Structure formats: C-alpha cells, structure tokens
Amino acid sequence: MRRTSFLKNSLFAIAALWIMLTMSSCGSTKGLILMQGKFDTAKLSPIHATEPIIRKGDILSIIVYSDNPEATKIYNQSLITTGNPTPIASTGVAQAVSGSSPSAGGYQVDGQGNIVFQGLGKIYVEGLTKAALKDTLDARLLPYLQHPYYSIRFLNYKFTMMGEVSHPGQISVPGERINILEAIALSGDLTPYANRDSVFFIRENNNKREFAWLNLTKPEIMGSPYFYLQQNDIIIVEPNKKKSVANDVVTVRNVTLAATIVSTLAIVYSIFHK
Numbered sequence: 001m002r003r004t005s006f007l008k009n010s011l012f013a014i015a016a017l018w019i020m021l022t023m024s025s026c027g028s029t030k031g032l033i034l035m036q037g038k039f040d041t042a043k044l045s046p047i048h049a050t051e052p053i054i055r056k057g058d059i060l061s062i063i064v065y066s067d068n069p070e071a072t073k074i075y076n077q078s079l080i081t082t083g084n085p086t087p088i089a090s091t092g093v094a095q096a097v098s099g100s101s102p103s104a105g106g107y108q109v110d111g112q113g114n115i116v117f118q119g120l121g122k123i124y125v126e127g128l129t130k131a132a133l134k135d136t137l138d139a140r141l142l143p144y145l146q147h148p149y150y151s152i153r154f155l156n157y158k159f160t161m162m163g164e165v166s167h168p169g170q171i172s173v174p175g176e177r178i179n180i181l182e183a184i185a186l187s188g189d190l191t192p193y194a195n196r197d198s199v200f201f202i203r204e205n206n207n208k209r210e211f212a213w214l215n216l217t218k219p220e221i222m223g224s225p226y227f228y229l230q231q232n233d234i235i236i237v238e239p240n241k242k243k244s245v246a247n248d249v250v251t252v253r254n255v256t257l258a259a260t261i262v263s264t265l266a267i268v269y270s271i272f273h274k
Contacts, residue, residue: 075118075145133150159171196216
C-alpha cells in the first residue's frame, strides 16, 4: 500500500513539473501583433516621408546629361566595368550588359561637407536635398551646357538593425525611402522575445544625435517622424521579459534536476520493494 502511494505521489510530482514547464511556454499571441486597435484613417492616410538630406560621409552618384553629349563628357566620372569588359557609352550612362557591372565610384562628402566634382572642383553639398543639389549644379553648369539635367542617387543609403530581430546587422537600401515595417521585414522579422512596445531609434541630424522610442503595437506610429527611416539610422529592438525567463539557465537546470531526482527515486523504490 505504501509502495503504491509513493509511486502515485512520484508520478503526480513528475506530471505537475511537466505541466508547469509546458504552461510556462504558453501564452497569448496578442503581444506579438503589430499596430493593434483602430486606425484613424483621416489622420494616418497622409504620407510624411521626407527627402533625404546629404550628410558628411555620404557617397553620391551624380550623372550629368545635356543636349550636347560631347560637352557633357568632362562632367561625368569614368565608368568602371567589372567582369567581362564591354564597351560603355562615354556619356556616363550606366548600361545593363550581360557579364559586366559598370559603375562609377561616386562622390564622397568629406568632413567639411564638400565633394570634388569632376570638371567643376569643390562644391559644398552638406545639408542639401537632391533638388537643391540640382539647383547648385545648374548654377555652375548652365554657362557651359545646353539644358543640363541630372541623375542623383545615394550609393550608401543604409540603416543598422540590432537586438531581437532574426538577422541583425547593417542593411543597404537600393532606393531612398523605407519605413520601419519594411526595415523589420528586411531583417527577417522580430523574434518572439522582441519588446514591441519600445523600439529605440538613434538618428543623426545637423551634427547632433536624436533619440526616440516607437511603440510598434500602435497604429499611430505611421504618423511619427521616425516611421520613415533616414540614412544611417540605428534601430535597437530590446528584449522583453520572456527573454530573461528563457535565458534563466539556473531555473531550467533546477527544474530538470528536480524532475530527474524524483523519477530516479521512484524507480529505485520500485526495484527494492517488489
């Protein structure tokens, strides 16, 4: 009788530990959902993306065109072709050619905010938008070119995603506009341990750092000035409380050890009390 009672108690203890471990891994998925609740469509429909501002360290691709291609040549960087060499038009227009990858080195903005532009020399560009840079180039090139126009791109438009995402790291963006939801998708999505209530932003503007926190569970984030990223933004997704529980090796070890001891005692008792 005592043996049967002991075995029942042991099995009950093991079952209770198993249930505790199982229940600790279960929970509501509500905290994993982004932008919960009602949407104020009248307030959130307008798009508040801002045009990128040129900053120190940026690398710009600038291609000049005009009604006189021959006169335009001297204002375009030479193209560098990687792979199988293929003739490229001398006007500076990048052409898609099988087996080759033509590209110009670009103009890097130095520590004083200048670029050294081919055929024109030093130009101050820090703080300008692409539209403002076009105006600046017009002022310098109109005496020499007929109807000049330009293709201007950022070659180093990137952001850094850290913390509780599947693929943290520095991510380059082919375009020049990306929002936080697209950035999360490029990072492989948030992990189950991500704190969606408070995502930390570090942004550099006018030689100063800005700091902000976004609550990704609220639709109102679409109206935030941080919803659309700027080049060189740093986003840190902090862990939630579940992460600390998951990393509590001591607790997991103690529960496992207790279950092992109870089951071992039950086996030993059944062997010697047959």
